[in-house]
Amino acid sequence: MSQPRVYIHEVVTRDGFQMERVFIPTPAKIDLINRLSRCGFAKIEVTSFTSPKAIPMLRDAELVMGGIERVPGVVYTVLVPNLRGAERALDVGADEMNLVMSVSESHNRSNLKMGREASFEALSKVIAFAGRRVPITISLSCSFGCPMEGTVPIAEVLGWAGRFIGLGVSGITLCDTTGMAHPAQVALLAQAALTLNRSPEFEWTMHFHNTRGMGLANTLSAVQQGIVRFDSAMGGLGGCPYAPGATGNICTEDTVHMLEAMGLDTGVRLDGLLTLARELPALVGHEVPGQLIKAGRITDLHPMEHLS
Amino acid sequence: MSQPRVYIHEVVTRDGFQMERVFIPTPAKIDLINRLSRCGFAKIEVTSFTSPKAIPMLRDAELVMGGIERVPGVVYTVLVPNLRGAERALDVGADEMNLVMSVSESHNRSNLKMGREASFEALSKVIAFAGRRVPITISLSCSFGCPMEGTVPIAEVLGWAGRFIGLGVSGITLCDTTGMAHPAQVALLAQAALTLNRSPEFEWTMHFHNTRGMGLANTLSAVQQGIVRFDSAMGGLGGCPYAPGATGNICTEDTVHMLEAMGLDTGVRLDGLLTLARELPALVGHEVPGQLIKAGRITDLHPMEHLS
Numbered sequence A, B: 001m002s003q004p005r006v007y008i009h010e011v012v013t014r015d016g017f018q019m020e021r022v023f024i025p026t027p028a029k030i031d032l033i034n035r036l037s038r039c040g041f042a043k044i045e046v047t048s049f050t051s052p053k054a055i056p057m058l059r060d061a062e063l064v065m066g067g068i069e070r071v072p073g074v075v076y077t078v079l080v081p082n083l084r085g086a087e088r089a090l091d092v093g094a095d096e097m098n099l100v101m102s103v104s105e106s107h108n109r110s111n112l113k114m115g116r117e118a119s120f121e122a123l124s125k126v127i128a129f130a131g132r133r134v135p136i137t138i139s140l141s142c143s144f145g146c147p148m149e150g151t152v153p154i155a156e157v158l159g160w161a162g163r164f165i166g167l168g169v170s171g172i173t174l175c176d177t178t179g180m181a182h183p184a185q186v187a188l189l190a191q192a193a194l195t196l197n198r199s200p201e202f203e204w205t206m207h208f209h210n211t212r213g214m215g216l217a218n219t220l221s222a223v224q225q226g227i228v229r230f231d232s233a234m235g236g237l238g239g240c241p242y243a244p245g246a247t248g249n250i251c252t253e254d255t256v257h258m259l260e261a262m263g264l265d266t267g268v269r270l271d272g273l274l275t276l277a278r279e280l281p282a283l284v285g286h287e288v289p290g291q292l293i294k295a296g297r298i299t300d301l302h303p304m305e306h307l308s
Helices: A010-020 A024-035 A061-067 A083-091 A105-112 A116-129 A152-166 A183-196 A216-224 A254-262 A268-284 B012-018 B024-038 B063-066 B081-091 B105-112 B114-130 B154-166 B185-196 B217-223 B250-259 B270-284
Strands: A008-010 A041-048 A075-080 A096-102 A136-142 A171-175 A203-207 A228-233 B006-010 B043-048 B075-080 B098-103 B136-141 B169-175 B202-208 B231-234
Touching: A008 A254, A008 B105, A010 A024, A010 A041, A010 A183, A024 A041, A024 A061, A024 B136, A041 A061, A061 A075, A061 A083, A075 A183, A096 A105, A096 A116, A105 A136, A116 A136, A116 A152, A136 A152, A136 A203, A152 A171, A152 A183, A171 A183, A171 A228, A183 A203, A183 A216, A183 B250, A203 A216, A216 A254, A216 B217, A228 A254, A254 A268, A254 B185, A268 B024, B006 B250, B012 B024, B012 B043, B024 B043, B024 B063, B024 B270, B043 B063, B063 B075, B063 B081, B075 B081, B075 B270, B081 B114, B098 B105, B098 B114, B105 B114, B105 B136, B114 B136, B114 B154, B136 B154, B136 B202, B169 B185, B169 B231, B185 B202, B185 B217, B202 B217, B217 B250, B231 B250, B250 B270
Parallel strands: A008 A041, A008 A228, A041 A075, A075 A096, A096 A136, A136 A171, A171 A203, A203 A228, B006 B043, B006 B231, B043 B075, B075 B098, B098 B136, B136 B169, B169 B202, B202 B231
Antiparallel strands: none
C-alpha cells in the first residue's frame, strides 16, 4: 500500500532483440508483447521505426504495433530516429516516442553519422512535428561514459538534458550504453538530474547494462537517490558491441526480484514474468544471462534431502 | 592516500575450487596462490583441512600450504572443520583458521550432520585448543537466509556471532551461502553487526554469492554501512548446489573493479589479477561467470572505427 513505487520499462523486444542474429518471427514478437502486457509493466518499448536495412530484426515494426493488444495502463513506446520514423509511429498510434542521441560527440558520429548539434536539430524537428500529439522522451546514450572518449562530464549530460527539457519533452532516459557506470557516479548523476528537474510529472529513467557486473548495484544506487524508472530487458538480453560474451541490459526478472525483495512495489507480477523468461532461451536460440530463471526466487525453499 | 580502505579476501582456491569436478593439480594450485599473493590481497583462503573423502579437490591441503611462498602482509587463512583439522593447520603454520557453522538448524544438520549447539560445542574446543596460537574467524553460513528454512532472524545470526565473540575470536564472516541476501537486508544486518561490535580490530567480513545477480548490489550496500572486508572468488567460481548454472561467489575482479571505480582503495592490483583471471577458464576447463575478463575495464577505451 504505502510501499515506494518503482516503474519498470520492458525493452526486450526493442533493445534486447535488436542485437539478436536470427530473425524472431512477427507472431512470436506479438505474442510475447501481449503476454508481457499482462505482467504489470509501466511501459513496453515495443519496437523501433528505423530503416529496415539498418536493423532488419525490427523491419516488422508496423506489423507488430498493429498486431498487439493494448492493455490499459501500459504505455506502448517506440524508438524513433527521425521525422520519417515519427510519421510511421504516429500512423500506428504509438503512445509515446523515444528519440535517441548520444552526449558523446564521437559516439554520436560513430552511431548516428552526424554531430550532436545536427542530431539535436533533427530531433527538435521531430518534437515540433509530433510533440503535441504524443509524449516524447529522449534517450541520451553514453550518459555514464563513452567507449571512445571515456568520461563524459555531468555538466555535459545535463546540458543536453536541459535543452530537451526546454523543448517540452516528458522525460529523459540516462543510458549507460556500454556498461561503464559505477554506483558512485550513478548517485552523483541522479542527484544532479533531480536537481535540474524535480517535477513529479517529469520522467527521469535510468537505462543500465550489466556489461561489467554492476547493473543491479547501479540500480540500487539510483533508487537510493530517488530515481523510480528503469529500462530493463527480460533475460538480460542486449549485448554491447565492445564486449562479446558480456551480459546485456539489466535483466528484468532479476531487477524486479531485487526491488520487490527490498520492499519496493514495481507493479510487475514476477510469476508471470518468470514463465515468459524461462521460454526466452528457446525463442532466441541461446542461453540468456539472467540469473533468476536458473536460481529461482529467494523465497523458493528446498527440502532438506536436497543437501544431505 | 585518504581513500577509504576495503580489504579483499580471495577464496578461489578454497570456496571456488571446492565445487569443481576435475581435480586441479597441486603445482597449479601453488602457482596460482603464489601469483595471487603478489596482487595485493589482504587474505587468501588457501585450502581446507577437511577429510580428503569429503572434499577430494582439497586433499592436498598440506602440500599446498607447504609449497606456497608466504608474502609478508598477506594473511594465509585455512578452513578448519574440527580439532583434527586444527592440528593439521597448526602443523603447516597457517596464519589464521576459519571455522564454519550454520545459523540455520536445518542447514547445519544437512551440511555438518549435527545440530547447531553440537557445532558450537565442537568449535569451542577448537578455539580453546588453537585460539592462543593463531587468530580464529568464524564463518556463519546462511546468515542471510536458509534454502530450507527461509528467513533467519537477525537476532538469531547475531546471537551466534555474540557467543563466538565471547570466546575471543578475531572476526566473524556473515555468509550468504546460497545467494539469498538482498541489499535492504544487508544494510540491516551490517548495522546490527557493527552495533554488536564496533572495535576497529574486530573483523566483520561479508561473503556474498551472486546466485540471483545481487552480489555487487549487496557489496555496495554493505560498504555503505561501513563493512570493509569481503570474501570473493576470482572468476566468480563457486556455485550453489540448488542453482545449477547460476553464478557463484562474487567475482573478485568485478568486485575490485567496482570498488576502485568508486574511489575505494582495495589494495589489489587489478592488472595482475586480470592476467590471472583470463587464465582461469583454461585452468578449470570451463567458462567462468566473471564479466570483466569479457568486457574489460571501464577505462579501456576503443577506437572510433570499432563502431562505424
